[in-house]
Amino acid sequence: MKEYGTRTFGELYAERYDVMYEDPMVTETHDSVETLAELAGGGKVLELAIGTGRVALPLAARGLTVHGIEASEAMVAKLREKPGGSAIPVEIGDMAEARVEGTFDLIYLVFNTIFNLTTQEAQVRCFKNAARHLSARGMFVVETVVPDFSEYVDGQRMKGSWANMDAARFEIAIQDRVAQTVAFQRIVISEDSTRMVPHFMRYAWPSELDLMAQLAGLERRDRWAWWDRSPFTADSKSHVTVYARAGQ
Ligand SMILES: C[S@@+](CC[C@H](N)C(=O)[O-])C[C@H]1O[C@@H](n2cnc3c(N)ncnc32)[C@H](O)[C@@H]1O
Known part of the structure; x- marks a missing residue:
């Protein structure tokens, strides 16, 4: 899939994204917003791959200052159509590279979107870009599935x-x-x-993501199976992981 670039997802899904994920999103969005708001502690927030604002808009509605980075103008156009959507500054660009002015107390990358970066090198650059934007007390939260190929036969x-x-x-x-x-x-x-x-x-196991964090000067502070902070075990289907600057 050589033609699959950083903007392809948005071009294919922007029109249908909010409808497509409406039902599963309702509780997931609620739970993620609750936990992210607690972690932000009133500080400045940056969402990598902000999309149509599913998570960013409810966080902004709680009074948090939220910024975004997003590759797809089509997804951002959908965000802009929603109440409060035009007030969120969004840098159009690749989350592995794009720079935003200032530092942030909470940076998050949710809904498996780290896997939208399709090489290991791009995923490492994304961790480094997040680290570059973190304040001294800042946290970088990544939520994704634990890869599962139990239904695959011969790949x-x-x-x-x-x-x-x-x-x-x-x-x-x-x-x-x-x-x-x-x-x-x-x-x-x-x-x-x-x-x-x-x-x-490109999928990665939690251990590889931890190594990417290390390469970016970060360390793991918490890992839960879900936004309700339930314990992460060998049977967990997903993880919510909190990284922060190593040694702080
Ligand atoms: C599954 S959606 C998640 C959107 C939003 N974070 C949410 O949780 O609803 C994936 C998003 O990642 C964006 N995206 C994919 N690759 C990207 C990249 N390299 N840099 C920035 N955004 C990217 C897509 O355009 C899309 O908006």
């Missing part, structure tokens, strides 16, 4: 999601175990059309 998985009289939707995922990437095609096929929505990501 691939095909899964149907719905079928009716006229059409069906299914997803093909092809894993590269060395690059740690998965190329997805989400396909809706009907009698007279086929629609393809690609997705491409």
Whole structure:
């Protein structure tokens, strides 16, 4: 998927993003906003890959000063349409590189979005960019799934999601175990059309993310299985990890 760039996700999903994730998002958004607001402690906040403002807008509504970095102008256009959306400063650019004036007490990168950076090198640069923007007491929070390939056979998985009289939707995922990437095609096929929505990501286990943090001069302060701060165990499907400057 060589053509899959930093702006591809937004170009493909901006129109449907808020609707697509509406149901699962409601409790997830609520829980993440609660915990992030506590961690911010009233300080300045930066969201990497702010998207349509799902998390940033409720945080700003609590009186926090929120900034964002986002690769996709299409996603930011959706943010701007929402109440309060035009008041959030957003730097359009790659979260692994883009600079924002000042430092922040809380920087967060949620909803598996670290995996949208499709090489290890870009993910390391992203940790370094977050570290560069952290205040002395600042925290960098990363939330993502723990990769799970239990449904894959020979490095691939095909899964149907719905079928009716006229059409069906299914997803093909092809894993590269060395690059740690998965190329997805989400396909809706009907009698007279086929629609393809690609997705491409690089996965990393929690231990590799911790190593990236170390390379950026950070250390892990907390790791929970979810936003409710439930204990992280070998069976956890996801993790919310808090990093801070090493030795502080
Ligand atoms: C799954 S969405 C998450 C959006 C938002 N953080 C949320 O939780 O709803 C992924 C977002 O990452 C953005 N994105 C992907 N690669 C990026 C990059 N390299 N730099 C900045 N944003 C990026 C996409 O445009 C999209 O808005």
